[in-house]
Amino acid sequence: MKQFGATIVGTGSYTPERILTNHDLEQMVDTSDEWIQARTGIRERHIAAPQQATSDLAFEAAKSALAQAGCRADDIDLIIVATISPDRPFPNTACFLQKKLGADQAACFSLEAACSGFVYALQVAASLIRTGAHRRALVVGAEKISMFVDWQDRNTCVLFGDGAGAVVLEATTPESDIFLAANMGADGSYAELLTVPAGGSQMPPSRQAIEAKKQYLKMEGREVFKLAVNAMVESAKSVMREAGLESSQLRWLIPHQANTRIIQAVGKRLAVPEANVFMNLDKYGNTSAATIPICLDQLNRGGHLTRGDYVLMVAFGGGLTWGASLLRWPGTEP
Numbered sequence: 001m002k003q004f005g006a007t008i009v010g011t012g013s014y015t016p017e018r019i020l021t022n023h024d025l026e027q028m029v030d031t032s033d034e035w036i037q038a039r040t041g042i043r044e045r046h047i048a049a050p051q052q053a054t055s056d057l058a059f060e061a062a063k064s065a066l067a068q069a070g071c072r073a074d075d076i077d078l079i080i081v082a083t084i085s086p087d088r089p090f091p092n093t094a095c096f097l098q099k100k101l102g103a104d105q106a107a108c109f110s111l112e113a114a115c116s117g118f119v120y121a122l123q124v125a126a127s128l129i130r131t132g133a134h135r136r137a138l139v140v141g142a143e144k145i146s147m148f149v150d151w152q153d154r155n156t157c158v159l160f161g162d163g164a165g166a167v168v169l170e171a172t173t174p175e176s177d178i179f180l181a182a183n184m185g186a187d188g189s190y191a192e193l194l195t196v197p198a199g200g201s202q203m204p205p206s207r208q209a210i211e212a213k214k215q216y217l218k219m220e221g222r223e224v225f226k227l228a229v230n231a232m233v234e235s236a237k238s239v240m241r242e243a244g245l246e247s248s249q250l251r252w253l254i255p256h257q258a259n260t261r262i263i264q265a266v267g268k269r270l271a272v273p274e275a276n277v278f279m280n281l282d283k284y285g286n287t288s289a290a291t292i293p294i295c296l297d298q299l300n301r302g303g304h305l306t307r308g309d310y311v312l313m314v315a316f317g318g319g320l321t322w323g324a325s326l327l328r329w330p331g332t333e334p
């Protein structure tokens with residue numbers, strides 16, 4: 001039996017000031033605004049300043065989530081930062097964020113599941129709250145993914161952007177638990193399809209690695225595309241089955257924002273009307289683990305979420321990893 005339930009009491013997000021448009025990219029690689037819009041749906045993306053680390057982006061999003069939750073940083077007893085672009089190999093990015101916030105009562109760790117990271121982190125935090133081990137958690141997806149981008153590779157440089165999103169989770173009664181169903185999956189046999197080869201223990205940073213551009217993100221776009229659609233559809237179906245919900249009951253489907261064509265294919269296969277599928281990638285590109293919490297915050301602050309709304313978040317990313325989380329929005333009555 002569950003001791004507690006978990007609920008969301010605040011959301012926040014942040015994207016860096018600098019905007020890189022498709023027209024800017026036309027000056028950098030052999031591409032065009034038409035190609036990028038038609039093949040991906042992206043028009044512009046935000047890029048962090050050189051001195052901004054991932055924890056700086058996380059800090060802005062976290063401050064805003066804490067303010068909405070009406071709680072102080074030292075009310076937080078757990079911080080999880082989902083990221084694949086950490087400030088350093090160690091200490092973990094959540095520790096840097098903790099210091100910036102002054103959240104000195106929190107246990108801190110980072111979670112590395114690429115674009116699925118936030119959905120994974122949410123499930124981990126909700127589970128820890130349900131056991132009673134933690135009472136108030138800050139869950140952040142934050143990425144300075146531009147650190148991995150080869151600005152001479154047109155296959156990848158048009159796709160990504162930087163940003164951060166955060167939620168504050170709080171313990172509640174089991175009856176008020178908003179998380180109806182969740183799943184997480186992975187298939188490491190596809191690791192090479194989307195990866196940064198150098199910089200870890202397998203290939204530590206070296207002059208040879210840098211000369212061979214191994215510190216940059218490599219991707220087999222077409223393969224990833226097909227796998228992304230299937231994994232997101234299956235993951236989403238599985239949580240709806242578990243919760244006993246039909247896709248027609250969803251107020252919002254929030255899919256990971258990598259490509260409009262992927263999102264449309266997922267929406268269609270799940271039979272979710274376009275009006276209920278949230279999309280913002282035209283302005284942000286793929287911000288990896290930051291994508292879903294940024295979307296959630298925009299819906300929340302835009303007044304598009306009402307108490308009782310069913311919201312299904314579904315993600316896919318390097319690993320390969322995938323995951324979905326279905327919740328009933330807590331908010332106040334309209």
Ligand SMILES: CC(C)(COP(=O)(O)OP(=O)(O)OC[C@H]1O[C@@H](n2cnc3c(N)ncnc32)[C@H](O)[C@@H]1OP(=O)(O)O)[C@@H](O)C(=O)NCCC(=O)NCCS
Pocket residue numbers: 030031032035036039040115154155156158194219220221222224225228258259262286316317318
């Ligand atoms: C990357 C992606 C946009 C490419 O679109 P696509 O329709 O699959 O395009 P293709 O890979 O078939 O490439 C078509 C052509 O466009 C070219 N091309 C690639 N990037 C280009 C760009 N930025 N501008 C112009 N042409 C480009 C390719 O070189 C290729 O040319 P060729 O046929 O002469 O070799 C798409 O495959 C995709 O979004 N994949 C999933 C990526 C993803 O989701 N990643 C993150 C997962 S979390």
